[in-house]
Amino acid sequence: MSASALMSLGVRAMSANYAALQATGHNISNANTEGYSRQSVVLETNGGQFTGAGFFGKGVNVATVQREHSDFLTREASTTKAIAAADEARSSQLQQLEKVFPLGEDGIGYAATSMFNALVDVANKPADTSARQVVLARAGEFATRVKTAGEQLDTLQQGVTEELKASITQVNMLAGRVAELNQKIAAVKGSGQSHNDLLDQRDQTISEISRYVQVTTMEAGDGSMSVFIGGGQKLVLGNQATRLVAVADAYDPSRLQLGVNDSGAVREMPQELVTGGSIAGLLRFQNDDLVSARNQLGQIAAAVAGSVNRQQALGLDGSQPPASGAPLLTVGAPQVLPASSNTGGATVSISVSNPTELQASDYELVRDPALPAGSYTLTRLSDGNSQTVTDGAIVDGFQISIGATAPAANDRFLLQPVSAASRNATLALENTRGLAAASPVAATFDVDNIGTASVAALSATAVNAAAAPLTATITFTNDSGAYNWELRDASNALVRSGTGTWSAGQAIRSDAWAPATPAQRYDWSLDLSGVPRSGDVLTVGNTPFPASDNGNAKAMMALRDAGLVGQSTLPSGTVVPGASVTDAYANMLAEVGVRVQGAQLSAKQSAAIADQADANLSAKVGVNLDEEAARLIQFQQSYQAAAK
Template sequence: MSANALMSLGIRAMNANYAALQATGHNIANANTEGYSRQSVVLETNGGQFTGAGFFGKGVNVATVQRAHSEFLTREAATSKSVAAADEARSAQLTQLEKVFPLGEAGLGYAASQMFNALVDVANKPSDTSSRQVVLARAGEFASKLATAGGQIETLQRGVTEELKASVTQANMLATRVAELNQRIASATGSGQTPNDLLDQRDQAISELSAYVQVTRIDAGDGTVSLFVGGGQKLVLAGQATPLVTVPDSYDATKLQLGVNDSGSLRMLSQELLTGGSIAGLMRFQNEDLVAARNQLGQLAAAVAGSVNRQQALGLDGSQPPGSGAPLLAVGAPRVLPASGNSGGGNVSISVAEPTELQASDYELLADPSLPAGSYTLTRLSDGSTQTVSNGSVVDGMRITIGAPAPAANDRFLLQPVAMAAVSASLAMENTRGLAAASPVAATFDVDNIGTASVSALSATAVNGAAAPLTATLTFTDDVGSYSWELRDASNALVRSGTGSWSAGNPIRSDAWTPATPAQRYDWALELNGVPRSGDVLTVGATPFPASDNGNARAMMALGEAGLVGQRTVGGTVVPGASVTDAYANMLAEIGVRVQGAELAAQQSATIADQADADLQSKVGVNLDEEAARLIQFQQSYQAAAKMLQVAQSLFDTLLQAAG
């Protein structure tokens, strides 16, 4: 073996250790670079040379530079990061939504209670102007809080819209970055070596992209990766990125939905298929949480305003002569939004038939071609229940009107009976005399009555503008509540008569006598205290002195404890709704549950994401202590290789001297 062989060994050893030192230095330099994976030099022997005395090694070769990488851990870290981003985005928005509904004296429940409580003073002093002014002030405060809450919900919607646009822009930039890196990686891979730094940059870009939208990754043989979203829609295919786009909702242009623009062809992405990323969290908040809150608030506003205004209309105001009460509160009207893809110009509208039965939900009306003409499928979106309706159908307190032209086959309409009620709430009355404190009907007992019966409550229940005012006379025929009744006009002529029966806890209702065509100006309901005796006479007629009567003020005051919100009829049985304060408390409870659930989910998913990232870093991250130890190791090896060259040079010099 010549000195040249030893020198060749030394040179190869120096080159190998220099490469190792270079890789170690690169690791140290990028220890704090986001997404960087530790690199190491792979060495291999240069083979052996056969001699009669055996095989002598020819040194070392640098085979490649490889990066520490785990495909499984990389995917897990990206997926868990995507889920955590979705939960965090929704939780942050729900925290803002919770602030829309304050507790205590700042809340809607307290404002409603104050409005109804103010009617106590009006009931005690019906003609007192200051008491009436307090009622208007409290009603104005209640309406103002409704409008403020509704406006804050709309502000949240605008904020979500802007965040969605910004998130989609960032996601598209990252998708384009991945496509560009795909091209560079494919070109570099053709050299036979892996471009480690480019691979790190691509993995980091995919990780950042996952924070906006969860992607499915498929690796190709040429080193490129393809990314898919929403159940299979391509986002990145080799060197081509398909941009995400925000699209106005098919019903409501103030809301955004997500799609992909595939060479000019728009393909929508269903929210159910977006399982991760901040975009998915924002979409869920917009389409579920915000809709539920808006409808619950609107349900409360429409139920209270509708009930109060209806009772107002049944009373007599303080003007001269007294007239029927005008509306006290105003709220936003129900609305119908046609789908943007409808082929026809169907005329569909809705109105409130019974405010206490309105539900906190939107509805979708479909012109189903499988149904007979004039029939439509109505879906309550809050629970997915469906039923068949037609023109004039009353569902959940709303009346559906379908005029000409009729909707074309497969046309869809979004019905919103309560969604816009709160945002437009206001006080509709300014004149204190407009408050209808007086009941239009009054009851008197004959002075010769021997029973203990007295009036517990008497209020009008309906008004028939086409009828003449009649006086009702009830004569009890026994001691257990049986009576005969007569209706007489102003000339005392008999109009109608009949019999009935009273029992404690059940009011006497005049509409039960004339269910089809009421003959009175007002229908009324009378509740008694005590027990009437046979021969007792009770007369119900027009209120003689409206200015001092408090019957309707008491009826309005009673609305504060009545089940006004969310009444339902199930199988012919009326299920009472909640009072105003209970309805607000239920709203707070539901939002609180959503907030707590979102916060818990965000905490759990963040913990999982942090653990997945820690597992990945333990595999691919740079440990400076380890790199410092390797630096010393390779330095010593390099110095030893240099010594080998020195020895080879000395041997060569000795040979030259001997030959000389």
Template sequence: MGALSIGANALTTNLAALQVIGHNIANVNTEGYSRQNVQLETAGYQKFGNGYFGKGVNIATVERSHDAYLTREAQITSAIASADAIRYSRLQQLESAFPLGEGGLGSALNSMLNAWGDVSSSPSDLTARTVVIARAEEFASRLRNTAGQLDSLRSNTYQQVEGAVNVVNQLASDLAKVNQRIIETQGGTHTPNDLFDQRDQLVREINKYVQTSSVAGEGGAINLFVGGSQPLVLGQNAQRLAVGRDSADPSRVQVLFTQAGMSTPIADANLGGGEIAGLVRFMNQDLTVVENQLGRLALASAISLNEQQALGLDLQGNPGTNFFVPPANATAQGANTNTGNAQISTSVSDPTALMASDYDIRFEAGGVNIIRMSDGQSTVVPSLPAVIDGLNFNLDAGAGNVGDRFAVRPFAAVARNIQLAIGSPDRLAAASPVQVVPGVGNSTGLSVESLYAVSNSPNLTDPVTLTFQADGTFTATGLGPGNPPPDNVGPPATYNFSPGVPMELNGWSLTLRGTPTAGDTFTVDAAPASSIAQNSGNAVGVLAMRDRPTFEGIALADGYISLFSELGTQVQGAKFASEFSASIAQGAETARTNVAGVNLDEEAARLLQFQQAYQASAKFLQVAQSTFDSLLQTVGR
């Protein structure tokens, strides 16, 4: 009977091995499946008088090929790759909203500014003035359309975050159920390999959306944590994530961990990897940066043109009115925890000093701390109002208590709401309120290039005479207060002269070309009403704005290049990060599958091996049966 037992055990064992191999082959394309192997052990021995005889083979267990370290590494790198890939994809969509060439904002901005050139050549030409208004309306329209695309992208991204969070919640619920089934098997001596694969695959799927950390739980179950320490899954219990808006800044999205009816915000930095982290980073950082760049372009352009328009005179001789509708002051959003009743807003004091950033305002014991969010630069002032980065931070009402915080986005709504204020071409303030009259006896070596107002000085139209000296310097008589002191003490006190370099005095800018001769004089005073129709000084002033350093040293006309360069840098950085993290994730997954994956060539070899073993076992059982039958026949005689 021993031989029959050995043969029967060998037959069933090899058949089981063939079943496991068939299971592997059947699941070669099943995602998350780990190759299984039959672990064999000897069935022991039996002692006889003439020695110890083996009792055959038994199946010890069926185990899966699995490396916990490689599995975890693949999950983490996959999470990071998912975050980088979704962020790169979103940035590409954002980049498409900012085309170059004739369809771009840069072309519209320069077309608007350059259109003043025809007005400067023919200030009484209503057609040229109408073209200026049309180009300005086109620029404003493109700003609004671009802002609308950004709003749509922000809304879609928020919905995508909500969808990803719902998927995570469902996967977490499924994982809790698998944990429950694993726990129910813990009394057995073997491991439920397919349940473990389901468990690991669910963890892998969750990490595609949000990076987790894991701790082994009861009976093979796994506990998952998000945001560093928030328990998403504990054994057979699953918690939920939710999506909300930042109370201090509704434009920002927040991922919330909910438990027992309480919601805890998860800091963006603690999300780690996963699509949710990539989407949150895009929405809260990348999109915000571009919105601020776009808003600053719109705000600086509108304020600068309004200020220059106000310095000129229209065809009726009236001071210029607003070119664009003045952008509304930005209102600060107070935190829910504030105890004071302060109301804060910002307005523009210098359009050439604006920084494309949001600001965090904090009331502290030592004063008011205003933090520029783009780079974290902090400025502490004793109280409000205060002027920082070309912005007036105004305390409109109430008072702040220590600990109060406010978030303000000075540029967020500007491009979305920009509108042209001027409609009639005769309202363009192309004329300058001042004129320059060369002296009768002047030489021909010096000529006037331009004269226009640059500030609303009370002494703007006061008569001022410039007289050139033999050394090429000049004196100025009739200047009002607030002008720069002479460069040379004298006597007589004189200013240095450089051809083509504007001379700014009494609120006007005069540019002369050529070489002066001693005794040359130029008188600047009020322009007569009769010259308004042919006066284009202020139009020249608008044209000069093109080269005015406006965006951190970059000219107004190149403001769009600054914006696009910033966006291009973000896109290129995201592309590199996406490609690099994808390569790392692919390497980690390859290392995992080299251990856990099914190799059909190996399975074919093993199939042949155990098929032959099965056939040999059957043959051995047949021989043992034949021998036993012969023995029975002999004994039966």
């Protein structure tokens, strides 16, 4: 072998080891660079030269510089990171939501109970101005807490809106970066070699996108990487990036949804397709958790205010002459939001018919063209229950009214009976004389009665404003509770009469006498304690001294323990009682707490899985400084040997 051949072997060996040293130094330099993949020089023999004595090797060549990479581990790390980011974003928001509803004496349930308890002093001393003032103060505190909670929910919504905008901006920036890297990578692909550092940068950028929205990837023949979101919606295709946009909600412009601007056409992405990343967590919190909390708060506010105001209207205030009680509390009115895609000019409105039957839900009203004219599909969004309704239908405590112009086919409306109730909650009554403590009706017992019956409770149940006041006389005809009743006018002329039967625990109600035309000024309900005997007589008529009467104050006190919130009627006609205001608030706290705990557990588990996936990827592609130091010595010695 000639000296030149030996020199060639040494030069090639020096060159190969120099390349290996360079790659090792590059690895050591980037050991702490996020997203960097370890690189190594691939060597190959230079072939052999035939001689009569056989083939003699001609040294070594540098084939390429390859990076350690695993498509599977990279995808797994990206996917788990997206899920962890979604869980963390939702958990963080829910922890803020939990602070809106404090426990104990700072809670809304406690404030409502305090308001009802303050009526005890009014019942004991109906004319006491200071006792009446305490009731107004407690009612004002309840309204303030409801309003404050509603404002805090609005603040949370604003925070979600701003965070969504910032996240979408960041995704668009990163997607543009991927498109630029695709172009550079494709440009060098024709050389037959890969630009390892650019590939690392692209993988790292795609991983960053996964923090905001879950992606899937597909590599093209030219080396570019296509990125998709939402089950197939392109985000990056070659060197072109599709812009994500924040789309105003179809019903409520204050809420944002995720959309794409594809060649100038803006389309909203269904929430169910956005399955990972912080954007998915924010959307779930906004569209599910926050809506549920707002409706539960509104349900309590509307039920309490509606029930108290209704009982106020059934009593007499302290003015001279006494008048029916004015509203004590004011809450936000029910609202209807038409969809932005509606083509017709129809208007829809709703009004509360029974506050105790209001449910913690929004409803969607759709003009389904498959239904007869004048019929609509109403879906309760909290549970998906649907039914067909018409104009004037009463559902879950509210009445639906369709305007003169009928909705066009497929027009949609979002009905919110309670969502806005917490907004503008305030004390509507400022004058202590306006508190309606007196009942408009009173009962008297004949002095000759021999039974033990007395009044346990007596309150008005309805007002017939156009009717004249009537006096009811009830005469028991036996010891088993049978009685005759008569209604007489101011001149003592008989208006109506009939019979009935009383039993222990059952109220005597004037509306059960079912007059053909309402005749009495007030309908009322009378509960007796003790037992009447045959011949006993009692009379129910107008309260003779309203200033000292406490009948309506007692009726308002009874609302504290009554099932005011969420009463419902099953299809069978069975009435399911509602919850008291304290129980309703406790139930809301429990539901929020369960959501928080569930979200925290999910965030903890998904973070652990993401960390493990990242560790698996790092073990495969990361730089180990101990290994690199050993290789550095190896290649140095090889270089020195080749040089000699």
